[in-house]
Amino acid sequence: MSEKTKILGKAGEDFAAKFLESKNYKIIARNYRIKSAEIDIIAELNDEIIFVEVKTRSNTRRGLPAEAVNLRKQKKIIEAASVFLQDDKFFDRPCRFDIIEIYSTGKNFELRHIENAFEVTSDF
Amino acid sequence: MFARTFGASTMGVDGLIIKVEVDSANGMPAFDIVGLPSASVRESKERVRTAIKNAGLRSRSEKITINLAPAEIRKESAGLDLPIAIGLLAAQGRISAEKCEDFIFIAELSLEGKLCRVNGILPMAITARDEGYKKIVVAQENINEALLVEGLEVYSPKTLLELVEFLNDEIKISQAQSQPVEEPEGFIELVDDFADVQGQFMAKRALEIAAAGGHNVLMVGVPGSGKTMLAKRISSILPELTREEALEVTKIYSVAGRLGVNGGLMTKRPFQNPNHDASAAAIIGGGTTPRPGQVTLAHNGVLFLDEFPEFKRPVLEALREPLEERQVTISRVNGTLTFPSSVILVCAMNPCPCGWYGDKDRACHCSTQAIEKYVRKISGPLLDRIDIHIKVPRVKYEDLSSKRKAEPSEQIRQRVSFAREIQTKRLEKYHLFCNAQMNHAMVQEFCNLTDDAEKKLKDVFETKKLSARSYDRIKKVGRTIADLDSNSEFITAKHISEAVMLRNDLDFNNA
Structure with a gap:
């Protein structure tokens, strides 16, 4: 990953976090990491835990950002989420998986929030 | 929750x-x-x-x-x-x-x-x-x-x-009313009627007996003699479906997805004529989860196999069980299922590959081996299950050009229905409704022969070396003929003679 994309990705995640806070979400964790996977943002709203994957793109030559969250990526997020939910504090709470797409147009960001973007399937 | x-x-x-x-x-x-x-x-x-x-x-x-x-x-x-x-x-x-x-x-x-x-x-x-x-x-x-x-x-x-x-009791929905079935406009239903068939009196009589008693029929005849035409008209002389039968048929068609939109009770007897290319699974049913085949779709109706010897041998042999048991059991990985298959089997075939063997006026040019090979495709046991064998000869010009209308199906059906009523009453306690369904014990009980008839049957049995099954079958057909003959309690020599004639095993096959 080039330095440039890293910076773009970080900027996108910051923007997404701000957006969520503006919608009254409480950010619990950012860049939550287990050995093999990472969740960009973990937030909380009305007792529900939301796992958010942020994807930022400067152009759509290689498809929409959300399309990049394929089954493999989803599986990793789900893995990390199940570790996170082991914690007593979060046990048996409703939860969901969201994707936030961010299009960067030079200095501005455009954002699209997909709630309930995917779920656990037994097809893995 | x-x-x-x-x-x-x-x-x-x-x-x-x-x-x-x-x-x-x-x-x-x-x-x-x-x-x-x-x-x-x-x-x-x-x-x-x-x-x-x-x-x-x-x-x-x-x-x-x-x-x-x-x-x-x-x-x-x-x-x-x-x-x-x-x-x-x-x-x-x-x-x-x-x-x-x-x-x-x-x-x-x-x-x-x-x-x-x-x-x-x-x-x-x-x-x-x-x-x-x-x-x-x-x-x-x-x-x-x-x-x-x-x-x-x-x-x-x-x-x-x-x-x-x-x-949630927020709105009320009343109970559903039956939906009108839309008939396409200007649609005239073509009805096949026996009145259209000129000549072939023997064949018609045989089919009448078959319809009355639910017997299986094999028609052998030269090409163009009207075998197919005759077979297609059998449904028109069969008695109307009883409600119980209609429900059985409707169930099968419902499961097979053949009822269509707004489909209700099936009121016509089914008539199935699969092409001779059909596989055994298509005829008797099959699939990973068994689905009904043609023999089940023809339940309470007619299964017509045109060009009988052209069917594959395993397909024909697979028909043995459904013909005898009037149901077919199919075993697959996903389970063993039994489908009903009470059909009148009607088969049509030529006497030889060229079709003209036995014709009075036209020469057959098949070799003996070719004829034998053709006829051998139909096994003895299968032939034995077919009660009525008839020859359908070439139609004569006088009959064909005759303006006189033949007897309409409706008239024949009245006689058939009458004979069926007698049978249904007789077999009521066994929940059967036609003579062909009788088993050996019932044949003994219900097929009372006069002394003359007994003697006649003994003669035929000895000279023709009949099988035990053939014996029962002749008695059954005799019973049907007697039923058609205005409710006579005993089967007379006349009835037996006609039954034997209808079972005249064709000269090329001395089964």
């Missing part, structure tokens, strides 16, 4: 009530269907979710587990969409879970939330009633079928939303 609803599926030609248990709980969002769903049931997950959304309802994204019981039977019906959707909404508290348990739900869901028709409603509804359910919800195109079952309240909301509002 947990909820339970009831749906239905089919097993062979019978319905099966499926208990749909839905649990929706906190945890990682998932949607799992367990309990041996087939691909179409597994896919219902997407239909259900989209339909709920597009109906303007919301289902929460929770850990949803759906169990279809009994677990060991594979569920095929797409009609499980509706009980799954209702169960899901009930589990999430959108509908009173208690109220849902009074109903059987059977419908597929479209993505926009409409209820769509499914196959096999009639057997499912019958099972539902027999197991004590009172109310059933089906799609509009299935109303006519569901209404055939007496003692069930049928409801048919157009959409999922309507159904949910109904279950």
Whole structure:
């Protein structure tokens, strides 16, 4: 990953976090990491835990950002989420998986929030 | 939360009530269907979710587990969409879970939330009633079928939303009324009538006897003599279906998906004429989950096999069991099913490959071996199961050009129905309705021969070296002829002679 994309990705995640806070979400964790996977943002709203994957793109030559969250990526997020939910504090709470797409147009960001973007399937 | 609803599926030609248990709980969002769903049931997950959304309802994204019981039977019906959707909404508290348990739900869901028709409603509804359910919800195109079952309240909301509002007592839906079946405009139904068949009096008489007693027929004749024409007209002289028979036929057609939109009770006897290329599975039924074949689709009607020797040998031999038992049992990985197959088998064939063997006026140019090979395709045991063998000769010019109309089917049918009534009354305690269904014991009981007849039959038996089965069959055909002959209690020598003549094993096959 080039330095440039890293910076773009970080900027996108910051923007997404701000957006969520503006919608009254409480950010619990950012860049939550287990050995093999990472969740960009973990937030909380009305007792529900939301796992958010942020994807930022400067152009759509290689498809929409959300399309990049394929089954493999989803599986990793789900893995990390199940570790996170082991914690007593979060046990048996409703939860969901969201994707936030961010299009960067030079200095501005455009954002699209997909709630309930995917779920656990037994097809893995 | 947990909820339970009831749906239905089919097993062979019978319905099966499926208990749909839905649990929706906190945890990682998932949607799992367990309990041996087939691909179409597994896919219902997407239909259900989209339909709920597009109906303007919301289902929460929770850990949803759906169990279809009994677990060991594979569920095929797409009609499980509706009980799954209702169960899901009930589990999430959108509908009173208690109220849902009074109903059987059977419908597929479209993505926009409409209820769509499914196959096999009639057997499912019958099972539902027999197991004590009172109310059933089906799609509009299935109303006519569901209404055939007496003692069930049928409801048919157009959409999922309507159904949910109904279950929540927000709106009222009255019980469904039967739907008019749309006839295409200017549609004139062509009816095959025996009045169109000139000449062939022998053949017609034989078919009349076959229809009256439910006997199997083999017609042998030169090309163009009218075998096919005769066979197609048999349905026109068969007695009307009784309600019980009609229900059986409708059940089969319902399961096979051949009833069509707004299909109701089948009132005509089925007539199936599979092409001679058909496989054994197509004729007697088959598939990973066994589906009815032609012999079952012809139940209570006629199975016509044109160009009999052209059928593959295994196909013909596979017919032995259904002809004898009047039902066919098919075993596959997914289970063993029994389908009814009470048919009148009508076969037509040429006497040899070129077709002219035995004709008075035209020479046959097949070698003896060729004729033998042709005829050998039909085995003795199979031939033995066919009560009536007739020759259909070339039609004479005088008959063909005659302006005189032959006897119309309706007249023949009256005689046939009369003979059937006698038989039905006689066989009432065995729940049978025609002579061909009698077993050996019944033949002994009901086929009383006069002394003359007895002597005649003994003669024939000795000279022709008949098999025990042939003996029974001749008596049965004799019984039918006697029944047609204005209710005579005993089978006379005249009747037996005609029966023997009709069983005149063709000279090329001394079986």
